[in-house]
Amino acid sequence: MPAIEFTIEKKIEGALGRAGALKTPHGEVRTPAFVPVGTLAAVKSVTPEELQALGAQMVLANTYHLYLQPGDETVAKAGGLSEFMGWNGPTMTDSGGFQVFSLGFGKGKKGVTKVLRDAATAHENDTATEHTKLVKIDDEGATFTSHIDGTTHRFTPERSIAIQEHIGADIIFAFDECTSPFLPHDSMKASLERTHRWARESLQAKRRSDQALFGIVQGGRYADLREASARFIGGMDFDGFGIGGSFDKNDMTSIVALVNGILPENKPRHMLGIGEVEDMFEGIERGIDLFDCVLPTRLGRNGTILTAQGKYDICKKEHAESFAPIEEGCGCYACAHWTKAYLHHLFKAKELLGYRLATIHNLYFIVHVVDAIRQSILDGTFFEYKKRFLETYLR
RNA sequence: GCGCCGGUCGGAUAGCGGCUAUUCCAGUGGACUGUAAAUCCACGGCCCAACGGGCAUCGCAGGUUCGAGUCCUGCCCGGCGCA
Numbered sequence: 489m490p491a492i493e494f495t496i497e498k499k500i501e502g503a504l505g506r507a508g509a510l511k512t513p514h515g516e517v518r519t520p521a522f523v524p525v526g527t528l529a530a531v532k533s534v535t536p537e538e539l540q541a542l543g544a545q546m547v548l549a550n551t552y553h554l555y556l557q558p559g560d561e562t563v564a565k566a567g568g569l570s571e572f573m574g575w576n577g578p579t580m581t582d583s584g585g586f587q588v589f590s591l592g593f594g595k596g597k598k599g600v601t602k603v604l605r606d607a608a609t610a611h612e613n614d615t616a617t618e619h620t621k622l623v624k625i626d627d628e629g630a631t632f633t634s635h636i637d638g639t640t641h642r643f644t645p646e647r648s649i650a651i652q653e654h655i656g657a658d659i660i661f662a663f664d665e666c667t668s669p670f671l672p673h674d675s676m677k678a679s680l681e682r683t684h685r686w687a688r689e690s691l692q693a694k695r696r697s698d699q700a701l702f703g704i705v706q707g708g709r710y711a712d713l714r715e716a717s718a719r720f721i722g723g724m725d726f727d728g729f730g731i732g733g734s735f736d737k738n739d740m741t742s743i744v745a746l747v748n749g750i751l752p753e754n755k756p757r758h759m760l761g762i763g764e765v766e767d768m769f770e771g772i773e774r775g776i777d778l779f780d781c782v783l784p785t786r787l788g789r790n791g792t793i794l795t796a797q798g799k800y801d802i803c804k805k806e807h808a809e810s811f812a813p814i815e816e817g818c819g820c821y822a823c824a825h826w827t828k829a830y831l832h833h834l835f836k837a838k839e840l841l842g843y844r845l846a847t848i849h850n851l852y853f854i855v856h857v858v859d860a861i862r863q864s865i866l867d868g869t870f871f872e873y874k875k876r877f878l879e880t881y882l883r
Numbered sequence: 884g885c886g887c888c889g890g891u892c893g894g895a896u897a898g899c900g901g902c903u904a905u906u907c908c909a910g911u912g913g914a915c916u917g918u919a920a921a922u923c924c925a926c927g928g929c930c931c932a933a934c935g936g937g938c939a940u941c942g943c944a945g946g947u948u949c950g951a952g953u954c955c956u957g958c959c960c961g962g963c964g965c966a
Contacts, residue, residue: 584917790914805911
């Protein structure tokens with residue numbers, strides 16, 4: 489008896505997209521769905537009760553972080569992730585593969601694309617970067633330095649799975665190597681082979697039967713590698729699939745279509761780390777069922793408010809005396825009670841409530857957009873909805 | 884009137900003889916996609932043959948000096964103290 493059960497309710501005509509439901513030991517998720525990220529067993533600044541009220545169905549936590557703090561054993565003793573954090577709903581953990589990739593990239597000084605290009609260059613020239621000081625990858629796993637206390641640790645597929653079994657989320661991921669999509673073909677191929685080997689080892693290492701294991705498709709922006717990866721990973725006995733790789737906007741949609749055209753249709757597909765609204769429309773259309781992303785929560789804390797009319801920066805002076813809701817017509821807790829002027833004030837004063845309200849609003853917004861997309865699939869109006877929404881959102 | 888202290892980018896500051904005058908706040912613009920992010924970056928006087936360069940600038944005016952925001956003199960303004 490598998491840990492999860494996935495059913496498709498309706499497909500988008502002429503596309504790979506579908507609306508469905510995913511049963512997990514901790515409850516059901518209506519898909520497609522946006523999964524908020526709670527790295528350290530907490531969605532930053534928001535309580536589980538608030539998460540539920542804003543419509544979140546599932547939470548993703550982070551293996552690397554929880555392993556370092558408070559320790560996966562502690563989470564296990566607490567009764568597992570869900571019980572520990574007081575979230576009475578489905579959960580998932582990523583495998584730590586992404587941290588191996590992202591650790592030490594420095595803080596948002598440049599755009600993603602720039603970072604990814606730099607990463608590829610560093611990889612090729614074997615240049616020492618902040619990143620390589622913290623992480624060393626070999627064929628068996630990754631050795632890394634804790635960002636908290638500088639101690640040395642090692643992740644292998646076996647170790648990642650063991651830790652994820654301790655943490656006890658409903659869905660766990662195979663340990664993979666995430667790279668810059670800009671790696672040259674031969675380097676990417678070598679990396680992909682490693683990811684594939686690790687996928688097999690992750691599967692073999694799995695003991696618990698009440699958790700679902702998702703394999704991760706990599707391959708960067710190379711169609712042949714993505715295709716090979718989708719066939720390889722898709723052919724294995726995983727309960728579902730993740731599509732990974734920090735994406736370059738230009739080739740994301742074609743790659744997703746290619747991969748999902750190959751992966752078994754009856755299993756759920758999760759797009760790792762994607763959360764820009766327009767990207768989710770494209771992903772869903774091409775058969776993605778789940779997304780997780782830090783974007784809405786991080787943007788919220790950094791003052792960017794998501795609305796159907798596009799984003800805006802609440803810190804701008806122009807909102808100082810705007811006594812209208814944060815987003816006109818929004819049904820979230822923050823918009824029901826407070827104005828832009830007030831939220832602006834909270835941000836300028838660095839009052840903690842400001843970060844909370846912005847996070848609640850942004851999560852509500854993104855969760856509800858995906859819910860609306862799901863409904864449009866059920867209604868057979870996906871393409872109309874997509875067109876209408878993006879026209880005003882992207883302006 | 885005398886004495887003391889002080890006048891540096893919108894505000895607050897650092898600098899007290901030496902190369903591109905510091906930092907913070909406010910302002911403007913930008914970034915953020917499996918979270919080392921309640922964070923980070925840029926701009927902020929004028930001019931140009933402008934992804935670089937030039938000229939200014941530290942209350943005002945002189946002076947000393949190879950060189951002055953920094954020292955000296957006078958003036959103006961503010962604060963405090965004493966008459």
